[in-house]
Amino acid sequence: MSSYDVIVIGAGPGGYVAAIRCAQLGMKVACVEGRETLGGTCLNVGCIPSKALLHASHMLHEAEHNFATMGLKGKAPSVDWKQMLAYKSDTISQNTGGIEFLFKKNKVDWLKGWGSIPEAGKVKVGDEVHEAKHIIIASGSEASSLPGVEVDEKTVVTSTGALELPKVPKKLVVIGAGVIGLELGSVYARLGAEVQVIEFLDAITPGMDAEIARQFQKMLTKQGLKFTLGAAVQGTSVKGGKATVTYKLRKDDSEHEVVADTVLVATGRKPYTDGLGLEALGVEISERGQIKTNDRYATNVSGIYAIGDAIDGPMLAHKAEDEGMACAEGIAGQHPHVNYGVIPGVIYTHPEVGNVGETEESLKKQGRAYKVGKFPFMGNARAKANFAADGFVKILVDAATDRVLGAHIIGPMAGDLIHEICVAMEFGAAAEDLARTCHAHPTYSEAVREAALACGDGAIHA
Known part of the structure; x- marks a missing residue:
């Protein structure tokens, strides 16, 4: 022993x-x-x-x-x-x-x-x-599943099976509009699959800042993903190598079916x-x-x-x-x-989505007075040069102290840019601290500085 x-x-x-x-x-x-x-x-x-x-x-x-x-x-x-x-x-x-x-x-x-x-x-x-x-x-x-949805990792798969499919499906149904479902749905959409995402809630990426979520859905829709929101999946059945997904729309309780080559169950873990x-x-x-x-x-x-x-x-x-x-x-x-208040989240689609700290919704729920500073990547020189000008940086600060409470980025390298905000929050920084820190030009990070400037007198390039 x-x-x-x-x-x-x-x-x-x-x-x-x-x-x-x-x-x-x-x-x-x-x-x-x-x-x-x-x-x-x-x-x-x-x-x-x-x-x-x-x-x-x-x-x-x-x-x-x-x-x-x-x-x-x-x-x-x-x-x-x-x-x-x-x-x-x-x-x-x-x-x-x-x-x-x-x-x-x-x-x-x-x-x-x-x-x-x-x-x-x-x-x-x-x-x-x-x-x-x-x-x-x-x-x-x-991976967790739903009642009536039996995973076989061949036709009805979790993320594990989705990473080992023998071929790119012509039609992919994704159950769940969270991080895993959207990332893998994005992969197969780029590879030519028709992708339909079915989500129980009325918005994608539960818990995310609502403005970011709305913009994110628009971008993914433009890339070819189709969304069916407010839909409760009733079950799946497999026959002849195809899967049928049955779901009900919560708004009118109407029942629908969709047939797919592959169903990805991305309902959490x-x-x-x-x-x-x-x-x-x-x-x-x-x-x-x-x-x-x-x-x-x-x-x-x-x-x-x-x-x-x-x-x-x-x-x-x-x-x-x-x-x-x-x-x-x-x-x-x-x-x-x-510090559980400074744990970033990232979705690695294109554009990426990064977030940390409070959302507008959580601050309103707390009754806390706050200010918002935003800056679009359309105003960022490098983003425009790199065909990456979609999206924006959004910083939330305390209205009285200017202390950074959270940030939400949708755009190029958002998963890396968010860490500038994480460090700032860990040190209790104000938006002015970010705004007065020299940022190299041309970089995507300048958009973060501009959003910080927007929390005060206003961004320079907006």
Whole structure:
């Protein structure tokens, strides 16, 4: 029986970061992972492979729509789907292999197999039982479905199956207008599929700033995606390699059907804790299936912690990473803190969407007085030169103090630009601080500065 200071269950972004941080802090660490490769859902069947396909399909879009205008003449490229999937797989291998290298570098033992906790202080992997002073559960999440919708990962698929389709479907129905559905819907639309998105609510991207969501839907519609909003999916059936989706429109209770080659179920994710033995241990679980923890990520059972998708909060890789580091540092006796008010969200379509902090809707609900500063990318020189002038930057600040409360960006490189706002918010900056910071010209980031200026006397280039 081997003994460790810390055993981490799960090698996704939360788990592998927690393991490495524990090792950096001088602890003897092992990480349990049953996949053949490290990195969890994110690196294997989530964030990384989807970004590879988004990048490849965007390059196709550029070749088809913008190359000729720039003087790049020639035959438009054709899609070799098998090669595109091979490129995606190579991207996965490079990243998962990198985690394995980091484990060796930091002397983290990889316990290969699926773990369970027979009792506090012990982790069972296969037939072997290992001892640990501390156990961190980082078991992640799995795709959730709807009643009457049976996933076979062939015709009716989750994001996992959508990344491995044998061919580009002629017709794709996406159930759910959240991040996953819109990103993968965007990929297949660029590759020539007819894409219809069916959403229960009356707007896409639930929780997003409403103005951004409306603009985003218009842009995606212009790109060819079709939206059916306010529709409750009743079920799916598969026959002859085709899927039929039945749904009711909530406004009049009318029932409709649509037939597709592939149906992508993108209705969210749920914590994955099966087989860990938490119930027998007495670990408290919420009604939503999340492991309950305190502000140090400790469960009610001494020596057992949980982070990432397995606990409350947004199911984001970077949120899990922050919690992994904080949990490790807490175990080491430090006093870490995760600022949940400054966790950015990004949708990697084109244009990208980035957001952090409060929305107009949340501020109105609080009754808080605020100001809005906006600047369109149409006024940004580099965006115009790069055929990326759609969208805008929107900054929300406290009306009395000018302190930045949130920001929402739809436009080029929004996922990178949003972090300027994150740093500002972490330091309690005012919009004037951003406005008075010199930004290189020409860059997309100037749009952020202009939006900050718009919170005061006004933008220069608007």
